[in-house]
Amino acid sequence: MTATLLRLREVSKSFGALRVAEALELEVLAGETHAIIGPNGAGKTSLINQISGALAPDAGHILFEGRDVTQLSTAARAHLGFARSFQITQVLPRFSALENVALAAQARAGSSFRFWRPAAAEAALNHTAMQSLAMVELAERAQAPAGTLSHGEKRRLEIAIALAQAPKLLLLDEPMAGAGREESRALIGMLEGLKGRFGMLLVEHDMEAVFALADRVSVLVAGRIIATGDPATVRANPAVRAAYLGEAA
């Protein structure tokens, strides 16, 4: 029995009358890749935002390695081992790709209240950053400003940033969104290579990606998890087919 990494207990959240989470229960095991699927507006991105700390739940608790992190800020959670990618990529556009990743390494390597020594000359940070970039095959683009990278390269840069954080849990919010078929395949291959190193919570519409990557799948519909299990079981679940694929049960 592997240890539980992340656990959501009765998490509820609503925006006015819209309920995006209703007494939601979810568990991610250490080293597991857990996918969340569901129709548009089911509350998938809100869920990721609540786990990462960008949104506060109205009720319920979020436990990370047994510790209640519900009240912690995004930054504090990052120090505990959370890393994330965004549905709309978030990079520092005027920094080079290398600096984007080096900053992530800097966040966990000592204090950043240092005012004199040039940070760009810190070999340890740059070395970690280059290793992460090499893992996502972006090493050649290290000096390019992140704002000039293509969409697919920005996606990979986000993953490199996450890798430099040495996370325990990686939250991926639709990593395949807006990617072409070739790019998706490459990204799936890359994520497959990372499977097992840390827990991954993957929100994704691309079913090919979900069934290729996920150990377990949860189906989120209107703020509730209606099924959890391995991909094949979930696919065969009649309630899922009814809710998700719009078929009669």
Place this chain on the structure above:
Amino acid sequence: MRQARRVISAGASAAVAWPVSFDARMAVFYFVLIAVLPLLAPRLGGGYLLIIGERAVIFAIAALSLELLIGAGGLVSFGHAAFLGIGAYAGGIAASHGLGILSIALPAALAAAAAFALATGAIAVRTRGVYFIMITLAFAQMAFFIATSLAPYGGDDGLTWPTRTTVFGARILKNETVFYYVGLALLILTYVCLGHLLGSRFGRVLRGLKDNDTRMQAIGFTPYLYRLAAYVIAGTLCGAAGFLLGNQAEFVSPAYMHWQRSGELIIMVLLGGSGTLYGPMFGALVFLLLEEALSHLTEHWKVVLGPALVLMALFASGGIAGAIAGWRQRRGALARLASARARSARRHLAAGLARLPSWHGLRQPLRTYAASCLDWLAARTPARWRAGKRALRRGLQGSPALRPRGLRASIARWWQP
């Protein structure tokens, strides 16, 4: 694997430096300009010029401290003049009690500015954008009205310093030339320290927060702490500038903290060009010279300065530094175009000559002569420019560096974005 390692070491060595060397070169140009000004002073208006130079240097320190907030932190403070006033009042009050000695007055000025920055920044830095502008303005106005009600220290009328600060008992700052070079030395020190700060871990975080604070939080940085620290550093530095300003005028009044003065500091930064360090220094100098020149021309000089600044904001939003950067970029692009054209012309000529029959050995000298003519053309900048411009006319306007220039083009672009 070996290749990957080579890439890693290459990336590590070619790290991005900040500030860029061009900034340093322009700054040295500024420092030399300011340093030689007193030598020209006897010919150009004597002590008067010296005083303009002193004020330019002091406002350059203030503008640099504001640039730390605006350019690096993305925090447009509309109350930065409060720190000028606080520094000057702290020095003046110390002097009026007979404590106008460097070891007491300067630490008092810095501590007062830092304390005000910490107290107001703790609240102001929680907000962004227009709210930050309003809240810093509100705090500065508070400081302004407190100063007007300081009856024991002159109230509305301001406070005349009994003397300039003494340094270890010596009245050396009374000597205008000494004061001038002390100010310049402090400006150089400020420039060097800020340059290091912006490239340091702290500066990188601050700049990152301006670029995308969502991403910075996701990797574990708490924006509040870094912004507050920057605010305190900038406030303290501006307090030092205020201390110098009080010494220079041997006077301080609430007007030092007025919101118009805060606005002038922002104008200095934007006129010079935010995002560089040399820009705000030139911005302060140009602003003071403009003020001086226009106020000699007419009493209503602000009627001229105002529209001039509006035009600048519309058509030269990068300020002086932006215009210089644009000019450098254009020149580089034109030179590249011209040399590429010269190369291709030479290739064509060589190919053409190779097809000619050999008339009694004439071909080789002819070819050599033609090539040397082209080299001569390519080596002369005006010729390179002309070649570049011809290329422009042939429809290479696509590159942003080579957009049509001039007032009409600017207006057209502005009118139809």
